[in-house]
Amino acid sequence: MLKNKNLYLLLLSSFIFSLLSCDKEEPIPAYLYVPNFTVEAQEGFGTSSSKITEAWVYANGSLLGAYPIPAMIPILEEGHTDVQIFSGIHENGILDRPFLYSFYEPIKINPDLKPGHIDTIPLVTMYKSEEDIELALHIDFEIGNLLSEDIDGDTLTKATLTDDGFEGRGVRLFVQDTLSNLSAGSTHLFYLPANGSQVFIEMDYHNDIPFTIWMRGHKSDFSGDIQLISQLNIKKEWNKIYIPLTAFLNANRWLDYQIVFNVSLTDEQLAAGESGEVILDNIKILKFK
Ligand SMILES: [Ca+2]
Ligand SMILES: [Ca+2]
Secondary structure, eight states: OHHHHHHHHHHHHHHHHHHHHHHHHSOOOEEEEESOEEEOOOTTSOOOOOOOOEEEEEETTEEEEEEESSEEEEEOOOEEOOEEEEEEEEBTTOTTOEEEOTTBOOEEEOOEEOTTOEEEOOEEEOBOOTTTEEEEEEEOSSSSOSOOEEOSSOTTOOOEEESOSSSSOEEEEEEETTBOEEEEEOSOOBOOOOSSOOEEEEEEEEESSOEEEEEEEESSSSOEEEEEEEEEOOEEEEEEEEEEOHHHHHHHOOSOBEEEEEEEOOHHHHHTTOEEEEEEEEEEEEEEO
């Protein structure tokens, strides 16, 4: 028994020794701690609502990784170091589709890094300059309902303004019994590029029934089309989403576009006497100039 114990102690001490000697060889990183990462939108870009989920960090030009917020970022550099931090979002809100969102300005800092030391830096970014990007569509519902084109053919179902928007007014899409299908389109047609540059929809919403987002437009002077872009699951609380349009645009190259939202009850939901509500605010489509 005693022999076993001695052997155990011997093994333990050699294990600790090897850990310590390892420690001596491993360089100790400095740390940046990012407790939060938000947006303050400049004039002309509408709401500051955002959902930045990762910090994509470069040190001296090398990508260290994408760190979920709040983030503790180890950096194996010492002294003043060029650190660039880009905004990471999830395409369509999907966890395994992290994406470096290039409409937000990267943050450039030059911290004096010390091994073992933690610098806490809350991050606030803004949109890129209006010289580089623009809003192809911006509906915040404050000057009226710009989502009022009736696409479904039933004049009794419509998108109506509500004072319960994310900020100020929003729009409400409501379906129940005989009014079980509602498609509302933007009153404006707009142009979007198909040159491979990023194009995204941003939006605040909550919903107690899944709903879909479509793009409608002219393929030529004589023909139109409508295609599904995204289906959004139930969110009881306000949610911000980033929806990529880039691949859709490159595949379709229409002459113009209109955004359409559809909410409808299934036969089962109708039979069960259910209703459904979707509230939207701050619909933006961002593109590069
Ligand atoms: Ca209608
Ligand atoms: Ca609003």
